């Protein structure tokens with residue numbers, strides 16, 4: 001793949017702090033990027049990605065586009081903060097417009113490109129009830145749930161805070177370096193733990209100061225990533241409601257820094273960069289693609 005001529009849609013290879021994103025321009029079409037196409041695209045070194053952001057025609061009046069989010073294993077995600085910034089940057093560069101109202105499966109979502117090129121997306125309100133995350137059993141308080149990994153009497157990771165940012169997140173708090181933990185081994189087990197009927201994104205967080213968190217994430221359906229925007233949002237929400245952090249903090253991910261604010265109106269807003277790498281054409285049914293000769 002990669003060489004054959006494809007009759008498809010334009011796509012952009014982008015990243016948000018190293019979170020590998022493909023933006024597929026599906027406007028004017030009724031079909032979808034298929035799970036098989038996602039798996040095929042991810043299997044090629046040049047287009048290995050974490051999420052595909054497929055831009056579709058709007059479904060609802062007052063919105064500019066409908067965005068479908070596809071993980072690299074072909075599963076659908078309800079939210080992707082880094083990917084939304086990439087979508088905003090692409091549409092802003094194309095239209096000159098700076099603000100956009102989108103619709104996703106999780107609801108309406110506002111995005112804005114600033115003068116300095118940074119992009120803010122309003123990720124909506126967090127959901128904190130056990131059945132909204134969702135969890136398989138009732139927990140009256142989701143600030144700390146019973147879940148641990150490692151020896152019973154000396155767990156390696158335990159008692160995460162859980163929250164939904166549209167998608168399910170667990171934040172495990174640690175006092176030492178987040179790189180001391182084998183997230184590549186624990187991530188898959190925790191992602192698929194029976195307590196999470198829809199699986200979950202799994203993060204390890206160290207709070208340095210109330211306005212500074214170090215975070216690593218094992219993403220549901222994508223694995224270890226350089227950055228996960230919704231995990232950064234969940235970490236600040238969980239940090240603030242357990243009094244570990246303020247409602248606004250800089251979150252340092254392997255790929256760089258994001259600023260997250262859980263506003264007084266309950267919305268969580270995420271600010272950070274997006275980077276365009278190259279463009280091509282993509283067959284949304286098969287995942288066949290070609291790269292165009294555009295200098296990024």
Ligand SMILES: N[C@H](CCC[C@H](N)C(=O)O)C(=O)O
Nearest residue numbers: 077080081082167219229230
């Ligand atoms: N990378 C994304 C999150 C992907 C979510 C996905 N892994 C899931 O919930 O299934 C972000 O920047 O927010």
